Amino acid sequence: MRIFALDSSSQALVLCYTDEQDIVTLTYKGIEKHASVIGTLAREFLNCTGRTPQEIDCFGCGIGPGSLTGLRIGIAFIQGMACSLQKHVVPVVSSELIARNFPYHRGEIVISKRAREGYVYISSYKQNHQLLSPCIMDIKSAEEFIKRLNDPLIAGDAKHYFENFGTICSDEFEIINGQILATQVLLKAKTKDTVEPHQIEPLYLQKSIAEMNFEKNHH
Numbered sequence: 775m776r777i778f779a780l781d782s783s784s785q786a787l788v789l790c791y792t793d794e795q796d797i798v799t800l801t802y803k804g805i806e807k808h809a810s811v812i813g814t815l816a817r818e819f820l821n822c823t824g825r826t827p828q829e830i831d832c833f834g835c836g837i838g839p840g841s842l843t844g845l846r847i848g849i850a851f852i853q854g855m856a857c858s859l860q861k862h863v864v865p866v867v868s869s870e871l872i873a874r875n876f877p878y879h880r881g882e883i884v885i886s887k888r889a890r891e892g893y894v895y896i897s898s899y900k901q902n903h904q905l906l907s908p909c910i911m912d913i914k915s916a917e918e919f920i921k922r923l924n925d926p927l928i929a930g931d932a933k934h935y936f937e938n939f940g941t942i943c944s945d946e947f948e949i950i951n952g953q954i955l956a957t958q959v960l961l962k963a964k965t966k967d968t969v970e971p972h973q974i975e976p977l978y979l980q981k982s983i984a985e986m987n988f989e990k991n992h993h
Contacts, residue, residue, distance in 0.1 A: 779834025782848025783868035790952035799952025834959030836868040838977035839895040845976040862968035873899035881925025886932040894932040
């Protein structure tokens with residue numbers, strides 16, 4: 775089975791390919807926005823693997839949580855490829871991928887990402903088991919949650935809020951690993967844990983400004 779997948783939930787754009795024997799990955803982190811580089815990178819990346827989009831059996835995509843603009847760009851790109859080729863897609867939670875960067879940590883792994891001012895996206899894992907599914911919390915509630923953990927390792931772009939409550943990981947260790955992304959998508963594809971392209975939605979956990987204003991005006 776041939777897999778092509780990407781994750782655009784953070785400042786790093788991660789692409790990967792696997793055919794169950796080889797795994798090829800590419801990580802881009804630079805000044806250019808994802809929308810400016812994703813098409814060129816994907817085309818050149820697939821050229822390097824010697825495969826065409828038509829030869830891909832299943833696509834994969836990180837769904838967040840993370841930057842809504844970045845997520846929508848990556849998801850739309852994968853939707854376009856998969857829909858035009860009538861292929862299925864494997865959605866994967868981006869925070870779970872980050873947590874898998876720390877297989878030797880025996881305590882809890884907390885992924886904290888920036889949300890609206892005063893809030894964070896937060897999730898927790900231990901030895902590849904989800905303890906807290908991705909949700910949005912105000913910073914004080916997140917502090918109280920982390921305080922109750924035994925040996926938390928904290929990653930994500932909002933980790934600085936919690937530096938007094940656990941071990942803070944280095945920035946370079948919280949970039950999604952393309953090999954892990956490829957492996958997880960392949961595993962899910964083999965078990966038919968897939969969706970139609972139009973069914974992919976970003977894991978966007980906070981209400982939009984428009985929704986909040988609507989509710990405020992109608993109360």
